[in-house]
Amino acid sequence: xxxxxxxxxxxxxxxxxxxxxxxxxxxxxxxxxxxxxxxxxxxxxxxxxxxxxxxxxxxxxxxxxxxxxxxxxxxxxxxxxxxxxxxxxxxxxxxxxxxxxxxxxxxxxxxxxxxx
Amino acid sequence: xxxxxxxxxxxxxxxxxxxxxxxxxxxxxxxxxxxxxxxxxxxxxxxxxxxxxxxxxxxxxxxxxxxxxxxxxxxxxxxxxxxxxxxxxxxxxxxxxxxxxxxxxxxxxxxxxx
Numbered sequence: 108x109x110x111x112x113x114x115x116x117x118x119x120x121x122x123x124x125x126x127x128x129x130x131x132x133x134x135x136x137x138x139x140x141x142x143x144x145x146x147x148x149x150x151x152x153x154x155x156x157x158x159x160x161x162x163x164x165x166x167x168x169x170x171x172x173x174x175x176x177x178x179x180x181x182x183x184x185x186x187x188x189x190x191x192x193x194x195x196x197x198x199x200x201x202x203x204x205x206x207x208x209x210x211x212x213x214x215x216x217x218x219x220x221x222x223x
Numbered sequence: 224x225x226x227x228x229x230x231x232x233x234x235x236x237x238x239x240x241x242x243x244x245x246x247x248x249x250x251x252x253x254x255x256x257x258x259x260x261x262x263x264x265x266x267x268x269x270x271x272x273x274x275x276x277x278x279x280x281x282x283x284x285x286x287x288x289x290x291x292x293x294x295x296x297x298x299x300x301x302x303x304x305x306x307x308x309x310x311x312x313x314x315x316x317x318x319x320x321x322x323x324x325x326x327x328x329x330x331x332x333x334x335x336x337x
Contacts (some may be wrong), residue, residue: 113266139323150313150327151267200266210255210317212275212325214267 108136111203113215121157122189127220128186130201136181137203141212142174145198158182181206193220225250225316229328237336238306240326244299246332248312255317257325258288262310270312278286284308307334 109111110133120126130140143151155176157164163176173195175187187196190200198219202212226249237244248254255274259267270325271282278290288299297314311332 113265122264123335131321146234150329156323198264202267209322211257211269211272213269214259216266217264 109205109213110112111201111213111215112202113218116205116216117219117221119221119223122192123190125187125189126191128201130184130186130189130203131205132182132205132213135203136206137184138181140184140203140218141202141204142176142184142186143200143202145200145217147198151200154186155184163216169184173211188220191220193222196220208213225254225326227314227328229314229331231311231331232329233332233334235334235336236304240305241306242301242308242333243315244333246296246297246299246313247295248297248314248316248327249295250316256288256290257315257317258282258286258297258299258312259315260284260310261313261330266285267313269305272316283317306331306333306335306337307333309333 112131114129140157141155145151154169155163157163157176157178159178165171178184200217202214228247256282257272258270261267271280271288273280273290280288284299290297311330313330316327317325
C-alpha cells in the first residue's frame, strides 16, 4: 500500500519551454501533496505544499509563477515548470500524505529534469 | 525552528557488520521522527517512524531506531548489514503542530564493502 507514482521519470527540454510533472497516489487518497527539489548529493528542499482544491503554499524563495502547482483531485497533483532554464535542472520529488493519516509522507520515485 | 543533524556524511561498513546512523534533532516538543532510504536516482522509501509510545521502533528491512528524548536523538541501527543496504539515509522530523512539513537532515551515504 501507499504507493506514489511520478511521470515522467526523466525529461529533457529546451530552454524557454514548459514542463509538466505528474504525481499520483495510486492506492490512497491524498489531501496533501508536497513537492521537493533535490540537488546532486544534497538533501531535499521543500518547494511547496499542495492541498486538494486550494492554492498551494510555497516556501520562501520559491517563485510561484515559475513553479505552478495544481492539486485538482485527491490522487493527482501536477508541477509545471514554466519557461524552464538550465538552472531549473534538478531532481524533483513529490510526496503524498494520506487523508486522515498521521503526518506520514510517501514519496514518488522522482523526476529528473534536464534543461538544455 | 526545527532542525535535523546527521553528523556523518559518509559511512563505510563491511557486509555483516553492525550499523548505527546518527540523527539529532532540535524541536520544542516531541516531534514525529522518520528515517527514509534513497537509492541512486530513486525516490525515498520509509524505513520507520516514531510518533509516541515505545521508544524502540522496528522498521522494514531489519532496521530499528531508538528515540532518546534526553539526547534529542533518533539513531538508526541494523545488527548485520547487507550489500543491498548501500544507499543514502535521511532522518526527518515532522511538526506535531499541524504544519505537516518534514525537515530533513543532509543525509548519510552508506557504503558496504564485501
